[in-house]
Amino acid sequence: MSQxxxxxxxxxxxxHLRVDxxxxxxxxxxxxxxxxxxxxxENILVGRDPRDAWAITQRICGVCTTVHAICSVRAVENALxxxxxxxANYIRNLIILAHAIHDHIVHFYHLSALDWVxxxxxxxxxxxxxxxxxxxLSTWSGNSRHxxxxxxxxxxxxxxxxxxxxxxxxxWGHPAMKLPPEVNxxxxxxxxxxxxxxxxxNKIVSILGSKTPHIQNVAVGGVANPLAVDAQSVxxxxxxxxxxxxxxxxxxxVKNVYLVDVAVIGAFYPEWTQIGRGxxxxxxxxxxxxxxxxxxxxxxxxxxxNGDLGQFTExxxxxxxxxxxxxxxxxxxxxxxxxxxDDASLHPYEGETTPKYTDFQDEGKxxxxxSPTFYGKPMQVGPLARVLAMLxxxxxxxxxxxxATLERVSSIAGIEVGLxxxxxxxxxxxxxxxxxxxxxxxxxxxxDLLLANMAKGDLDTFNAPSFPRGxxxxxxxxxxxxxxxxxxxxxxxxxxxxxxxxxPTTWNAAPRNEKDVPGAYEACLVDTPVAVPDExxxxxxxxxxxxxxxxxxxHVLDTEQTEVVRVKAA
Amino acid sequence: MKxxxxxxxxxxxxxxTSRTARRGVLLGVGNILLSDEGVGVRLVERLLxxxxxxxxxxxxxxxxxxxxxxxxxxxxxxxxxxxxxRSGRNPGSVVVLRDGEVPAFFRTxxxxxxxxxxxxxxxxxxxxxxxxQTVVVGVEPQSLATxxxxxxxxxxxxxxxxxxxxxxxAKGGYGLEAxxxxx
Numbered sequence: 041m042s043q044x045x046x047x048x049x050x051x052x053x054x055x056h057l058r059v060d061x062x063x064x065x066x067x068x069x070x071x072x073x074x075x076x077x078x079x080x081x082e083n084i085l086v087g088r089d090p091r092d093a094w095a096i097t098q099r100i101c102g103v104c105t106t107v108h109a110i111c112s113v114r115a116v117e118n119a120l121x122x123x124x125x126x127x128a129n130y131i132r133n134l135i136i137l138a139h140a141i142h143d144h145i146v147h148f149y150h151l152s153a154l155d156w157v158x159x160x161x162x163x164x165x166x167x168x169x170x171x172x173x174x175x176x177l178s179t180w181s182g183n184s185r186h187x188x189x190x191x192x193x194x195x196x197x198x199x200x201x202x203x204x205x206x207x208x209x210x211x212w213g214h215p216a217m218k219l220p221p222e223v224n225x226x227x228x229x230x231x232x233x234x235x236x237x238x239x240x241x242n243k244i245v246s247i248l249g250s251k252t253p254h255i256q257n258v259a260v261g262g263v264a265n266p267l268a269v270d271a272q273s274v275x276x277x278x279x280x281x282x283x284x285x286x287x288x289x290x291x292x293x294v295k296n297v298y299l300v301d302v303a304v305i306g307a308f309y310p311e312w313t314q315i316g317r318g319x320x321x322x323x324x325x326x327x328x329x330x331x332x333x334x335x336x337x338x339x340x341x342x343x344x345x346n347g348d349l350g351q352f353t354e355x356x357x358x359x360x361x362x363x364x365x366x367x368x369x370x371x372x373x374x375x376x377x378x379x380x381x382d383d384a385s386l387h388p389y390e391g392e393t394t395p396k397y398t399d400f401q402d403e404g405k406x407x408x409x410x411s412p413t414f415y416g417k418p419m420q421v422g423p424l425a426r427v428l429a430m431l432x433x434x435x436x437x438x439x440x441x442x443x444a445t446l447e448r449v450s451s452i453a454g455i456e457v458g459l460x461x462x463x464x465x466x467x468x469x470x471x472x473x474x475x476x477x478x479x480x481x482x483x484x485x486x487x488d489l490l491l492a493n494m495a496k497g498d499l500d501t502f503n504a505p506s507f508p509r510g511x512x513x514x515x516x517x518x519x520x521x522x523x524x525x526x527x528x529x530x531x532x533x534x535x536x537x538x539x540x541x542x543x544p545t546t547w548n549a550a551p552r553n554e555k556d557v558p559g560a561y562e563a564c565l566v567d568t569p570v571a572v573p574d575e576x577x578x579x580x581x582x583x584x585x586x587x588x589x590x591x592x593x594x595h596v597l598d599t600e601q602t603e604v605v606r607v608k609a610a
Numbered sequence: 611m612k613x614x615x616x617x618x619x620x621x622x623x624x625x626x627t628s629r630t631a632r633r634g635v636l637l638g639v640g641n642i643l644l645s646d647e648g649v650g651v652r653l654v655e656r657l658l659x660x661x662x663x664x665x666x667x668x669x670x671x672x673x674x675x676x677x678x679x680x681x682x683x684x685x686x687x688x689x690x691x692x693x694x695x696r697s698g699r700n701p702g703s704v705v706v707l708r709d710g711e712v713p714a715f716f717r718t719x720x721x722x723x724x725x726x727x728x729x730x731x732x733x734x735x736x737x738x739x740x741x742x743q744t745v746v747v748g749v750e751p752q753s754l755a756t757x758x759x760x761x762x763x764x765x766x767x768x769x770x771x772x773x774x775x776x777x778x779x780a781k782g783g784y785g786l787e788a789x790x791x792x793x
Contacts, residue, residue: 081643081756096758099643099673100643146677150729150733194738198736235680235733239680242678242681254673
């Protein structure tokens, strides 16, 4: 006997995702992922000046503002074959990396850790024991008995008021919660410390982007930051020294807290290395260009077929033809129609965004997301794809952090955990932490590169674009926190004729494609165990492991669309 | 948004957050790509263009963001939020909610982006840095369709909503002064 569960989130503006699962014998048998919001930004852009596209596209989403700004200018620069100055490249890289680190820390501690951490259980913890455990694993200065006692006290006061606030959507006391009280207390303490630390990453984006949320400094052709070695009103060495100080604080937290916590949680949930595998065809874009043309990259990317690192094809430049030719999008199960018929799959340059809404039809149309494929196959994108691609490309720092993390999990769990465990729900969390450690090192390096280049007397940040008559086509890609993002622009006589954004959550949360093959979420959810049908914590764990653009506040509806109350207070 | 007008630059103010100085924030939220959804952002843009801001008041275009705003919203004595609010009234209706009514505003899902902001406010509560006073000025939308312009009834309500914002700020001790050449 199967049971249908509908998980429909609050209407947050970004990534309104609905997930339907059919549960039979305690496991997910079938899944549907449905984007619940029409995203017509492409249509807004038609006819506009390509130099304005970045400012508009960065408003698509509340989480990924900077990534759309960066990707958009890259697309237009690609169309114009416009090189950007080195300083502009380094400043963009610093923004990209600081934003990614911010995003990963907030995702793990504030959005998804509560799927694994039982806050009320922390109230039963012995702070001394928690400190002994935490100090045995890390040199972090925030792991003292006094710190943990203070957090426990604050937590009990908070729970006592009945105002659960941020914790209202969590499944406390759920049978799938397995951490001991001391580990829960450590995790809650780090949750609070992460709130303090995330602001350093945000400050870096603010200083370099001139404003946050929504950066103001990018431009087609470079950045709008005037550089100076001493003048007050511009980006000075003094401000850059402040940035360096924040980078150091981020490094301490990412390496001594985040990487450790992921390993600890992984070690206590070893069964989750066997759940959530799904699609093991991966694609990640290379990023952090080291030149103004996008021909060399600090962090490699590419396509991995069949989960086999030996079957890796590297993406080599901003003009990479293998990537450019491989992407297409289908709408057979999406609320759009194509002139050529809904069995077609269109390249983004030829993409169409014409809505055709129906009801939610299990076998027909059921999502506002299109279904992107790479050479006809659905892909998984995100930090796991990124880390696997960097491993396949032989990127040394990635290999070092990934190996150390797997060894740490193995030693805490007392079992051998190998690379194969990464193709899983918990593996996606581990990969995000590994990627974050790589990014924090790269952030420090890009800072050095910027300062060294300025020291040579080069203060250029902008090459003015010019738009010739006729048509130009451009692809911009960016390895965003949630995975490979690409913008595709067709310019005609200096105006945008077509614009398509193929975003990471579209790759992962795609509905079935034109050949009825499920997308990554849909495939990864199959076989996920569900202990309590009206509290489908396990389903959320797998969906959250992708870091979809939605918060942990997910409503559970039954098929009558009446809300199921599922807050478990202690 | 103009950085020179008032103090609309979180980049610089971020490091000056303190628990002693009196600080107020006027926060416009919403998605400007979804027509009336962006009314909160449009309202703060209008205020910035037409008024001089008193010391201690910061104006933020929050867009659709959440955790990025945490630091700017810590230890405030007044937070005034301009937003699009769906409460079943006629399009263009202006609603003012104060303190005790604000949590209910978030619970009943009146605004499409309340979750992100609700998370931030709940987090501030948890870490003991919540605003002492919070006022929401909401405008009932007519259209949430893709587009960058406001619908006629919402456009017509801008002056009333702006007056409500100015009133809320004045009551909280932040009187605005019209620029000589108001935009």
